[in-house]
Amino acid sequence: MIPAGATPSGVTPARTEAVLSRLQLLVTRKLDGLLQGDYVGLLPGPGSEAGESREYLPGDDVRRMDWPVTARTTLPHVRRTVADRELETWLAIDLSASLDFGTARMLKRDLVVAAAAAMTHLTVRGGNRVGAVIGTGDPARGAGIVRMPARPGRKEAQALMRAVARTGTRPGRSDLGALIDALNRPPRRRGVAVVISDFLAPPPQWGRPLRKLAVRHDVLAVEVVDPRELELPDVGVLAVVDPETGQLHEVQTADPRLRRRYAEAAAAQRAEIAHELRAAGAAHLRLRTDSDWLLDIVRFVAGQRHARTRGTVRAPRPAWVEGGAR
Numbered sequence: 001m002i003p004a005g006a007t008p009s010g011v012t013p014a015r016t017e018a019v020l021s022r023l024q025l026l027v028t029r030k031l032d033g034l035l036q037g038d039y040v041g042l043l044p045g046p047g048s049e050a051g052e053s054r055e056y057l058p059g060d061d062v063r064r065m066d067w068p069v070t071a072r073t074t075l076p077h078v079r080r081t082v083a084d085r086e087l088e089t090w091l092a093i094d095l096s097a098s099l100d101f102g103t104a105r106m107l108k109r110d111l112v113v114a115a116a117a118a119m120t121h122l123t124v125r126g127g128n129r130v131g132a133v134i135g136t137g138d139p140a141r142g143a144g145i146v147r148m149p150a151r152p153g154r155k156e157a158q159a160l161m162r163a164v165a166r167t168g169t170r171p172g173r174s175d176l177g178a179l180i181d182a183l184n185r186p187p188r189r190r191g192v193a194v195v196i197s198d199f200l201a202p203p204p205q206w207g208r209p210l211r212k213l214a215v216r217h218d219v220l221a222v223e224v225v226d227p228r229e230l231e232l233p234d235v236g237v238l239a240v241v242d243p244e245t246g247q248l249h250e251v252q253t254a255d256p257r258l259r260r261r262y263a264e265a266a267a268a269q270r271a272e273i274a275h276e277l278r279a280a281g282a283a284h285l286r287l288r289t290d291s292d293w294l295l296d297i298v299r300f301v302a303g304q305r306h307a308r309t310r311g312t313v314r315a316p317r318p319a320w321v322e323g324g325a326r
Contacts (some may be wrong), residue, residue: 007093091132094197096174104290180209203276210280219282
């Protein structure tokens with residue numbers, strides 16, 4: 001919902017260039033050096049390509065046992081892994097009408113573009129390839145999915161971000177399940193998949209495609225939230241309009257019971273979203289329009305690294321590599 005009379009953000013070339021220039025400066029200054037090595041990312045770990053074998057040592061992952069060598073030598077061996085020389089990252093970006101909403105520092109749409117810029121910056125170096133699929137609204141109303149092929153290089157990444165920022169939205173909600181499934185078909189090389197959305201669509205719609213995606217790729221889900229989606233302020237009668245359907249509603253926010261029920265329903269909805277993301281095996285990053293999103297990304301990266309160092313998080317089959325080839 002957005003306040004009645006408010007208009008969604010306009011997507012003009014001048015505004016796009018100004019926003020992207022500022023984003024590039026912010027991301028470069030604050031995220032450069034955050035992760036060291038040739039391959040950087042939010043899900044650090046060993047490589048995914050098979051390498052040489054060595055004798056088993058206590059603490060080695062038994063899932064990497066090299067049984068043929070073990071049988072020949074009668075001593076347990078494990079297979080080392082090396083990093084892929086080229087990482088392929090795909091972004092699934094939800095730009096449905098519900099993203100044209102914001103009551104704090106920025107619109108949710110602007111935060112989606114910022115998150116996409118940060119993910120692109122973290123993965124594009126070293127000849128890595130970045131591509132995107134974008135959902136622009138309800139397919140029944142003439143919208144659909146825009147595909148941008150994965151290409152290496154910073155210039156290509158900047159062109160991709162300009163295209164994302166200039167993509168307009170149409171009425172209706174994108175089919176988030178179909179958007180995620182666009183990364184499953186056709187099958188792509190193993191890599192990283194980043195899904196950026198407010199995830200307001202019913203979890204049964206997108207949960208299964210996300211689980212299928214996580215079988216082959218490392219998945220990062222970036223959830224974009226505005227504080228007014230979590231609780232209502234006490235401002236009397238508030239006229240709001242649904243950006244996806246155009247329906248107008250009047251809400252009496254002075255009623256404390258209404259505000260309490262709203263907050264409880266919103267908390268339950270977010271808990272269901274978090275549960276579905278965990279069940280799919282996706283890393284979950286929540287960004288809010290009223291907080292420092294770059295600081296949230298830095299904290300998320302540090303938390304992921306610390307948890308894996310201490311062994312408190314089950315390491316998934318990784319595709320992003322910390323420290324380059326091993």
